[in-house]
Amino acid sequence: MLQVDNKSxxxxxxxxxxxxxxxxxxxxxxxxxxxxxxxxxxCSFFVELxxxxxxFDPSSLSLMDAFTPPSWxxxxxxxxxxxxxxxxxDMLSTILYGCRISLIVGFSAIIFSLILGVGLGLTAGFFGxxxxxxxxxxxxVQLTVPSILMALLVDGIxxxxxxxxxxxxxxxxxxxxAIGISEWPQFARVSRAATLVEKNKDYVSASTIIGVSxxxxxxxxxxxxxxxxxxxxxxxxxxxxxxxxxxxxxLGVGVPPTTPSLGTLIRLGNDFLFSGEWWITFFPAIFLVxxxxxxxxxxxxxxxxxxxxxxx
Amino acid sequence: MTFLKINNLSVDxxxxxxxxxxxKNVNIEVNKGEILGLVGESGSGKSTVGNAIINLIDxxxxxxxxxxxxxxxxxxxxxxxVLKYRGNKIGLIFQDPQTSLNPILTVGEQLIETIQTHLxxxxxxxxxxxxxxxxxxxxxxxxxxxxxxxxxxxxxxxQRVVISLALCCEPELLxxxxxxxxLDVSIxxxxxxxxxxxxxxxxxxxxxxxxxxxxxxxxxxxxxxxKSGNLVEIGETKKILxxxxxxxxxxxxxxxxxxxxxxxxxxxxxxxxxxxxxNNIKILNRWTKKEIIDQDLVQVKNLSKSFxxxxxxxxxxxxxxxxxxxxxxxxxxxxxGLVGESGSGKSTIAKMIVNLFKPxxxxxxxxxxxxxxxxxxxxxxxxxxxxxxxxxxxxxSLNGRLKVKDIISEPITLHNPSISNIDLNNYIYDLLESxxxxxxxxxxxxHEFSGGQRQRISIARAxxxxxxxxxxxxxxxxLDVSIxxxxxxxxxxxxxxxxxTILFISHDLPVVRQMCDRIGVLKDxxxxxxxxxxxxxxxxxxxxxxxxxxxxxxxxSIYN
Numbered sequence: 061m062l063q064v065d066n067k068s069x070x071x072x073x074x075x076x077x078x079x080x081x082x083x084x085x086x087x088x089x090x091x092x093x094x095x096x097x098x099x100x101x102x103c104s105f106f107v108e109l110x111x112x113x114x115x116f117d118p119s120s121l122s123l124m125d126a127f128t129p130p131s132w133x134x135x136x137x138x139x140x141x142x143x144x145x146x147x148x149x150d151m152l153s154t155i156l157y158g159c160r161i162s163l164i165v166g167f168s169a170i171i172f173s174l175i176l177g178v179g180l181g182l183t184a185g186f187f188g189x190x191x192x193x194x195x196x197x198x199x200x201v202q203l204t205v206p207s208i209l210m211a212l213l214v215d216g217i218x219x220x221x222x223x224x225x226x227x228x229x230x231x232x233x234x235x236x237x238a239i240g241i242s243e244w245p246q247f248a249r250v251s252r253a254a255t256l257v258e259k260n261k262d263y264v265s266a267s268t269i270i271g272v273s274x275x276x277x278x279x280x281x282x283x284x285x286x287x288x289x290x291x292x293x294x295x296x297x298x299x300x301x302x303x304x305x306x307x308x309x310x311l312g313v314g315v316p317p318t319t320p321s322l323g324t325l326i327r328l329g330n331d332f333l334f335s336g337e338w339w340i341t342f343f344p345a346i347f348l349v350x351x352x353x354x355x356x357x358x359x360x361x362x363x364x365x366x367x368x369x370x371x372x
Numbered sequence: 373m374t375f376l377k378i379n380n381l382s383v384d385x386x387x388x389x390x391x392x393x394x395x396k397n398v399n400i401e402v403n404k405g406e407i408l409g410l411v412g413e414s415g416s417g418k419s420t421v422g423n424a425i426i427n428l429i430d431x432x433x434x435x436x437x438x439x440x441x442x443x444x445x446x447x448x449x450x451x452x453x454v455l456k457y458r459g460n461k462i463g464l465i466f467q468d469p470q471t472s473l474n475p476i477l478t479v480g481e482q483l484i485e486t487i488q489t490h491l492x493x494x495x496x497x498x499x500x501x502x503x504x505x506x507x508x509x510x511x512x513x514x515x516x517x518x519x520x521x522x523x524x525x526x527x528x529x530x531q532r533v534v535i536s537l538a539l540c541c542e543p544e545l546l547x548x549x550x551x552x553x554x555l556d557v558s559i560x561x562x563x564x565x566x567x568x569x570x571x572x573x574x575x576x577x578x579x580x581x582x583x584x585x586x587x588x589x590x591x592x593x594x595x596x597x598x599k600s601g602n603l604v605e606i607g608e609t610k611k612i613l614x615x616x617x618x619x620x621x622x623x624x625x626x627x628x629x630x631x632x633x634x635x636x637x638x639x640x641x642x643x644x645x646x647x648x649x650x651n652n653i654k655i656l657n658r659w660t661k662k663e664i665i666d667q668d669l670v671q672v673k674n675l676s677k678s679f680x681x682x683x684x685x686x687x688x689x690x691x692x693x694x695x696x697x698x699x700x701x702x703x704x705x706x707x708x709g710l711v712g713e714s715g716s717g718k719s720t721i722a723k724m725i726v727n728l729f730k731p732x733x734x735x736x737x738x739x740x741x742x743x744x745x746x747x748x749x750x751x752x753x754x755x756x757x758x759x760x761x762x763x764x765x766x767x768x769s770l771n772g773r774l775k776v777k778d779i780i781s782e783p784i785t786l787h788n789p790s791i792s793n794i795d796l797n798n799y800i801y802d803l804l805e806s807x808x809x810x811x812x813x814x815x816x817x818x819h820e821f822s823g824g825q826r827q828r829i830s831i832a833r834a835x836x837x838x839x840x841x842x843x844x845x846x847x848x849x850x851l852d853v854s855i856x857x858x859x860x861x862x863x864x865x866x867x868x869x870x871x872x873t874i875l876f877i878s879h880d881l882p883v884v885r886q887m888c889d890r891i892g893v894l895k896d897x898x899x900x901x902x903x904x905x906x907x908x909x910x911x912x913x914x915x916x917x918x919x920x921x922x923x924x925x926x927x928x929s930i931y932n
Contacts, residue, residue, distance in 0.1 A: 082388055262769035266830075269726045270783040270837065271756035284773040 083365045093357040100351055104160040111153035116318075121148045127332075130339050143339045146332065151339060154325060155347050161321040162348075165235055165314075166302035172240030173301075174294055177247025182286070184248070185255025186278050196252065199245035207242035207300075208307060214238035215313045228316040235314050239304045243297055250293055254286035288366045295359035299352040306348055322348045375577040376402040376425070376545055381438035383420050383429060383601075394420040394433060396601045404544070407571055407578040409592030409609065411585065411624075413852035414823075417601040418581045422547045425579075426462055427454040442545065460490045463538030467550040469530035473522040479506075479533050480518040483540055490541040505536040510566060528559035535566065539574070546571075549581045556713040557879070561923040564591050583852065585628045586882075586925025589613055597621050613930045627857035629882035631926045634906065637864065638857035638886075654802040659838055659870060668737075669841060669873050670702040670725065675734035677720050694720045696897040697734070702841070707867065707874040709888030709905070711881060711920070717897040718877045722845045725875065726761045727752070738841070757787050760834035764846035766826035770818040776829055777814040780804070783836040803832040807862060824855035831862065835870075842867075843875045848883065860887060881924045885909055893917045 075081055084090050103110055114120055125148035128140050136143065142151035184195040202210070218234040219227065258264065259282060267277050302322075308314040309323025310330075317324055322344050329341025383395040395417045402408045412418040423429050425440050427448065440448045447457050458464075466472040474482060483502035487493055493501065499518070506514035509532040522530055531551065538546060548567060552560035568591055571578050580592055588595050588609060595613070596606040597620070605618050616622045626639045677695040695717040702708040710718045723729045725736055727743060735742050738755055746752045763769035770779055780800050784791060791799070801811045807828040818826055827847060834842060844863065848856040860883065867874055876887050884891055885905055892902040893914060900914040912918045 079388075262763040262765060263771040265723075265728055266761065266763065266769055266833065267771075267782065268728060269756060269759070269761050270833075271753045271786055272782065281771050281774075285771070 080365055084361075087361055089357050090361040093354040093361070096350060096354045097358065100159060100354075101163065104156050104163060107153065107156040107160060111150065111156060113150040113153040115149035115154040115157060123148050127337050129337075142343045143337075145329070145340045146337075151343055154320070155322070155344050158320050158322045158325045158344060159347060159351070161232070161315055161319055162302050162305055162323070162351075165232060165239070165305045165321065166298055168236045169239035169301045169305070170243065170294060170298045172236060173242075173244040173297070174247055174290070176240065177244035178251045178283075178286075178290055180244070181248035181251030182255050182278055182283060185252035186259055186274070186282065192252070195248065199248050202242075202245045205242075207239075208304060210242035211235075211238040211304060211308055212311075212313060214241055215308065219313075228318065231315050232319075235305060235308060238308070239301050242304070243301060246293055246297065247290060250289050251286050254289055255282055258282045258285050292359060292363045292366055295362055296356060299355040299359065302348070302355070303352055322351075374401045375404045375443065376400075376579075377441040378421070378425065379439045379441065381421065381424055381440065382436045383417070383424050383433055384436045385433040387432070393601045395424065397438070398598075398601075398603045400596055400603065400606065402545070402577045402579060404577050405571060405575045406593040407568065407580050407591055409588040409595040410579055410581045410598065411583065411588055411595060412598035413583060413624075413854065415600065416598040418583075418598050419549055420601075421598070422549050422579060422581050425545075425547060426458045426464065428458075459486065459543075460541050461543050462545045462547065463541070463543035465531075465534055465538050465546065465548040465551045468554050469527055469534050470554070472534050473530060473537075475522050478519050478521055479525070483518075483537060486537055487540050502536070502540065505540055506533070508570075509533070509536045509539070510562075511536075527555055528562060531555060531559075531563050532566065535563075535570070539570065542574075544575075544577060546576050546578045547581070548578065550583070551580070552587065553582070553584070557881075557920060557923050557925075558713065560587070560925070564925075567591065584925060585613070585625065585853065585927050586631070586929075589927045589930045590925050597624065610930050613927065623854060625927075627854045628927050629857075629860075629880075629886045630928065631882040631885065631924060632928050634885055638861050655799075655806045655835070656869060658799065658802070665704060667704055668701040669704040669739060670875070671735075671737040671740075672698060672700050672721070672725070673735045673737065674699055675721065675724065675736065676732050677717070677724060677729060678732050693897050695724070695731075698894075698897070698899045699734075700892050700899065700902050702873060702875060704840075705871050705873055706890060707876055707888040709884040709891040710875065710877045710894060711879065711884050711891060712894030713879060713920075715896070716894040718879075718894050719845055720897075721894075722761065722843050722875065722877050725841075726759050726843055727755070753787070757837045758839050759841045759843065760837060760839035761843040761845065762827070762830050762834050762847045765850050766823045766830060767850075769830050770826055770833075772818050774817075775814070776804075776816055776818065779818070779829065780814070780833050780836055783833060787837055799836075803836055806835065806866065807832045822855075823851050824859060827851065827855075827859055828862070831859075831866070835866070839872070841873045841875065843877070845877045846879070847876075849878065849880065856883070863887070881909075881920060893920070 108114075125137075125140065125144050126146050128144040129136050130143040131138050131141050140150050140152075142155070144150055145154065180195050184192040215234055215238050218230070218238070222230050222234070264277060264281060267281055305314060305321060306323030306326065309321050310327045312327065314323055315321045317328065320328065325344035326341050326348070329337075329344060332340045378398060378400040381395055381398045382393065385392040385394055398417075398421055400408070400421070410418045410421065420429070420433070424435050427435065429435060435448065438448075439446050442457060442461060447454050473479070477485075480499065480502060483505065484495065484498045487498040487501055488495070491498075503514045503518055506517060511517055511529060511532055517525075522533070525533060546567075551567065552563050555563065564587065567578065567580070570576060580587070582588060592609045594607060595609045597604040597612065597618070599620050604620050605612055605616065612621060613625055616625055629638070675695055675698045676693065678693045698717075698721060700708070710721065712718045720729065724731050724744070731744055736744050738759065741755075743755050746755070777800055780803055781796055784796060784799060800814055804811060804813055809825065809828055809832070813821070813825075813829075818829065821829065847863070848859050851859060863874070864887070866872060874887075876884065878884050888905050890902060891905050891908050893900040893908070893916065895916050900916050901908070901912075903913065908917060909921065912921055
């Protein structure tokens, strides 16, 4: 009887033993960027616990505190680390609240386009034929339209369809849909290409011969095997989605000012830039840069690690 | 006279978890005018030694000790010194002629480039030299072929071009790393003849790295056997193959399927598996064993399959007949072999029988029911259950994301959804046991297993539906000989105990002889002949069969 010697590993040991874990430990970029991301995610999702201020509770605001510069400058107050805006709201808390909106929109949009893109790409690659041709030509057409234009278009149409009262409420969903619909072709392309490779492998034939149905083959067998490249572009897509959200909000078609995201904050602060209150727009902007940059660095590291072709 | 001397060569690969010694204190000498065969199974370090001579070790490996002396110069003195000899005094031939030539340069340009890099010749002189070289390696009409691109040559011709490239700077040492593994038997023998001829004519020292004992027996003057980085034995080919001293060499020689006789089992020296005969009985309890009755289980009638390239053209002008009017029968309980070279359509036939492809015309009858015309899914499932397949590549035939348990349970639960969890587990254990794997393996992922073990998992999965027909498509061609012997033994045992009918597809004639009762020979999609195994080998009827038999490398040729 052939024995397999090494003992069974628990899941955590398995992770610790994996190449991905070791490549992570060895890469300062990955560690730094994921630490930053973790801090940002944690702070923005538990913002109520972290900051003493609720910038959206008008009773807690005092106009006396308006336009306080950051704490390290001459007129700064220690209780407002990054200063306050024109209504006396603490910038740091506002940014963290805004960041939460940005992240929610970014994540939801990317998950939406991931489901749409992978679903279409996987089925297109698997079934082939006319269906595949239609899906792929659709992606080609959409790739000729700049994604921000696409999002603006969706937003414009939605504005026309949704009544004025409903608009603020629906804005965030419209935004998610608009960004999501403009990002899916990438996912469709990558997952179709990966599916074409996987479906010709013998394990798929083996399942067919056993009599497994196409749906199960697609989702149980092929899907887990094409997730790697999809996750890599998904990470980079997340940064793009957050940036797209900010751009749209900056242009005034994103989330309403009552629930500001990072992009909204930058736009609002922009008005004060030339009157000397630079911090109102500067900190949300630098926050956005750090967030997008960290996601991109993490995505780069993932691409290098998960792509065996780039391995040295 | 000793030309190449490898002293105490060690190569280490510094990995994350451990240091792998790919070669440990290897001492080899090669004389001029002789071919030294370097054999071993995968991972034995044979290619590492070949690459170490010319310092072509990939990162993170490095030569940790030892010297390589060519003539009387130590070419490993410093890292640059090898460069002077690589391509110049030492020529190289790689395994895959598809990738060792640059597809966007003509053959001539590549030859001229190589010649001018090493020798001070004018373009005109270099051209003349290249044409002469092409003629020397047996390329007809060399003047016109000179301007052709690699894709205009066939596989064998391309390998000739690679050889001419290796020879173009008058090397004295030639390292050929599996030069014929990617080629069909008929071309293989031509290339080996060419290498033999060139060795004599040019008085070359040749190192022939291969895993094929037949090739060694027919070409090498001396042979060095390697195992996990160690040199096991070195000596005259005849001596080593007929009277091996070391246990490893003995087991290696005994696991090579003999070409001149049929044996009942392969002798496996290294592993004792005396206790295994009883193991299979457990799955027998679940098996509705079919009594063998003398009837045809499978009838293939005038089967044809064409692959149409109708992307640009709608007419069938471009269609390739992969299978052309093939008819044969497989009797219940027998092993039927299909042999042929690459492109002969043998895998296509297998895929049509298991219903992965639809035939263009013709019928396949299974148990007297035509299975190619079944429309209803439930009807089809009945046959899916009875026909299972084992694939060639054990690395792609298992889904790496699923545990072995889930891989094997898939067919069971699909065809028997009401099976209880305990029963399912027991059945999986029984199946694993029948392919000689332990119960723990159920909870591992495929990447934790070696190629041979993966093939066993594949077999267990195929047996899970209790099939009557097992289609084996080159089940051992990706495996080492000793593993091949084990897998073939296993298949034989299983067939005997479970009364399986086997369709065995292979390009390897000795293997087919050991495995099959009757054999069909395929060429270019057409069936040349079908006959009983021993008849086919002793008095082949078709001239293509005779040709194949003549050309196959025979380990027994050493006795002549």
